[in-house]
Amino acid sequence: MSRIKLGWSDLPGRRVGLYGLGVEGRASLRRCRAMGIEPVLVDDAAAGDDPAVLATDAGGLDALSGCDVVIKSPGISRYGAAVAALQDAGATVVGGLGLWLADADLARVLVITGTKGKSTTTSIAAHLLSAWGFRCLLAGNIGKPPYDPEVGDAYDYWVVEVSSYQATDLPVTPPVAAVTSLHPDHLPWHGGDPETYYRDKLSALSQPGAEVTIANGDSPLLRSHAGLLGPHVRWVHADDDPDATWISELGLLGVHNRRNALIAREALHAMGIDQASDERALSRGAVGFHGLASRLNVVGRRGGVTFVDDNLSTNVLPALAAVEAFPDRRVALIVGGQSRGIDYAPLALGLRSRMQPLLLVTVPTNGPDIHQQVAAAGAGPAVSIEDAASLDEAVRVSAGWAHPDGVVLLSPAAPSFDLFRDYRARGEAFVAAMLACGGDSVTA
Numbered sequence: 001m002s003r004i005k006l007g008w009s010d011l012p013g014r015r016v017g018l019y020g021l022g023v024e025g026r027a028s029l030r031r032c033r034a035m036g037i038e039p040v041l042v043d044d045a046a047a048g049d050d051p052a053v054l055a056t057d058a059g060g061l062d063a064l065s066g067c068d069v070v071i072k073s074p075g076i077s078r079y080g081a082a083v084a085a086l087q088d089a090g091a092t093v094v095g096g097l098g099l100w101l102a103d104a105d106l107a108r109v110l111v112i113t114g115t116k117g118k119s120t121t122t123s124i125a126a127h128l129l130s131a132w133g134f135r136c137l138l139a140g141n142i143g144k145p146p147y148d149p150e151v152g153d154a155y156d157y158w159v160v161e162v163s164s165y166q167a168t169d170l171p172v173t174p175p176v177a178a179v180t181s182l183h184p185d186h187l188p189w190h191g192g193d194p195e196t197y198y199r200d201k202l203s204a205l206s207q208p209g210a211e212v213t214i215a216n217g218d219s220p221l222l223r224s225h226a227g228l229l230g231p232h233v234r235w236v237h238a239d240d241d242p243d244a245t246w247i248s249e250l251g252l253l254g255v256h257n258r259r260n261a262l263i264a265r266e267a268l269h270a271m272g273i274d275q276a277s278d279e280r281a282l283s284r285g286a287v288g289f290h291g292l293a294s295r296l297n298v299v300g301r302r303g304g305v306t307f308v309d310d311n312l313s314t315n316v317l318p319a320l321a322a323v324e325a326f327p328d329r330r331v332a333l334i335v336g337g338q339s340r341g342i343d344y345a346p347l348a349l350g351l352r353s354r355m356q357p358l359l360l361v362t363v364p365t366n367g368p369d370i371h372q373q374v375a376a377a378g379a380g381p382a383v384s385i386e387d388a389a390s391l392d393e394a395v396r397v398s399a400g401w402a403h404p405d406g407v408v409l410l411s412p413a414a415p416s417f418d419l420f421r422d423y424r425a426r427g428e429a430f431v432a433a434m435l436a437c438g439g440d441s442v443t444a
Contacts, residue, residue: 003207005171006069006094007102008147011037017064017091018042019082020073021053027148028071028096034149040067056082065089071096074141074165079191095169097140097162100147104158106174106209110267111140113162113204114180114216116318117260118142119292121180122161124250124264129157131285132275141166157271164197165189167204176270177205177230178214178263181256182221183317184342192341202228214267216259234270236263246279249286253296254325256318294427296322302439304405307395309427313411315342320350322411323358330406332359332398334391336367337414337426344370347413348377359401360385361394365418391419391426395433408434 008031017040018028025043032039041053042060054060061082064070070091076083083093101109112122119142126143129136139146140160162170164186182198190197202225205213210230215222217235226233238259247261268276275281291297292312300307306329310322314337323331335347347370351358360383362371371385379385388394398408416426431441 003098003171004092004094005102005208006092006099008035008099009103011035011069011099014068015066016040017067017070019056019060019064019070019086019093020044020076022073022075024096024145025071025073027145027150030149031096031147039071040064061085065091067091069094071099072169074163074169075189077165077189077191078168079189079196095166096145096147097160097166098169098171100145101170101172101174104146104174106172107271108156109158109160109174110271111160111162111170111174111177111204112180112264112267113164113167113177113201115164115183115185115201115315116313116321117180117216117256117263118161119312120252120257120295121178121260121264122159123292124261124286124289125268126159127289128264128268128275128282128285129159129273131288132273132281162204164201167202168200170204170207173205173207173210173230175209175211176214176267177210177212178267179205179222179229180216180260180263181317182216182219182225183315183346185315185340187341198225199228205230212270214263214270216263218259234266236266238262244279244282246282246286249283250289250291252291254321256321256324257296294423296325298442299427299431300434300439300441302399302434302437303403305399305402305408305439306406307399307408307430307434307439308410309430310409310411311416311423311426311430313413314415316344316347316350316413319347319411319413322409323351323354326356326407326409328356330357330359330402332361332402332406332408334361334363334388334394334398334408334410334430335370335413336363337365337412337416338418339366339369340415344373344413345377348374348379348383351383352378352380354380354382356382358383359398361398362387363391363394363412364389366414370413391429392433392436395430396437399434399437399439 021043126138134156141163142161184194213230294312420426
């Protein structure tokens with residue numbers, strides 16, 4: 001996939017279209033208008049109260065085909081027919097983040113990607129920088145579009161989380177970038193092929209300008225794809241630096257989060273930030289960090305049973321990491337949600353070494369498929385499986401099984417969009433089900 005280095009500064013005088021008007025599309029619109037550009041506006045579902053927005057299938061695609069540059073939203077696949085048609089018509093299809101990076105002072109930008117763990121790692125790096133007195137913008141997939149005029153540009157550093165969707169838009173890579181994990185995900189967007197997903201995801205690390213990639217050394221998939229990680233790689237392992245007591249100040253559960261913290265620290269060190277090599281500065285900087293919502297958060301208790309919301313887990317990798325955070329306790333693991341056609345046999349393989357009992361409770365809509373795949377692959381003697389017809393039933397069954405001192409863990413290894421508005425709504429439903437079976441809420 002060819003990458004054209006085009007920045008926001010190159011757009012004046014060109015006919016510009018915006019394809020998709022979500023959060024990033026609206027930020028791109030504000031940026032265009034601040035530059036005196038009035039773009040063509042197209043969305044798959046045109047807003048009825050804004051006649052300026054064309055529907056894609058009602059003249060919108062034809063209008064975009066007449067543009068020199070089309071800024072697409074990340075959710076629109078580069079492998080789809082619409083993008084192919086625009087490129088065939090001669091339009092250059094770019095993304096807002098890629099336009100911003102092309103103009104940015106890359107020495108002050110840290111890009112972090114990964115199938116899972118990137119949000120936590122990005123948040124840790126940004127928190128440390130801010131705690132040390134730097135003006136830092138948490139940007140990209142987790143934060144704000146750095147090109148949005150509303151956020152301004154008066155920052156010392158930008159820490160940018162990059163999704164696989166955004167990665168294909170980047171024409172350059174900062175000198176320091178990081179990758180937290182690799183596992184099949186978002187396959188429909190990437191043409192249904194895991195290797196295409198890997199190549200697209202890791203392309204954020206290897207564009208012109210790349211120098212050092214800080215990478216998860218415990219990931220066999222990253223190790224086997226080391227050739228895609230940029231010119232120089234520094235591998236970070238969860239058991240590195242056993243004397244790094246500053247990590248405990250972050251208050252995060254799980255070995256994987258220890259590794260995420262070490263990746264963040266190593267990336268800041270590679271950027272030449274002195275505090276990243278000072279244990280006392282790290283300890284001071286870590287104070288006050290708050291983990292992300294729905295990422296291994298304890299939300300309630302019923303007697304000795306702990307209820308944990310990890311429902312941002314949308315594939316196998318984070319679900320296994322969440323289970324590993326409780327090696328000495330009985331765990332009822334609730335899995336299932338929207339199907340994306342991923343392979344759940346690795347879930348069974350990852351649970352085979354489990355010593356403490358684990359009850360896998362599946363929920364719609366892909367719960368039966370997960371059950372079948374895990375059972376076929378064989379999850380080991382410590383694992384049993386039950387199907388539930390709803391999240392409410394799953395929590396009730398799990399709470400009874402986990403009594404008197406186990407963990408009820410919602411780490412569904414699937415997205416929420418089949419039955420819920422988003423992961424927040426699924427998390428709220430989990431808490432409501434916990435309360436309904438006699439649990440008490442825990443607030444941070």
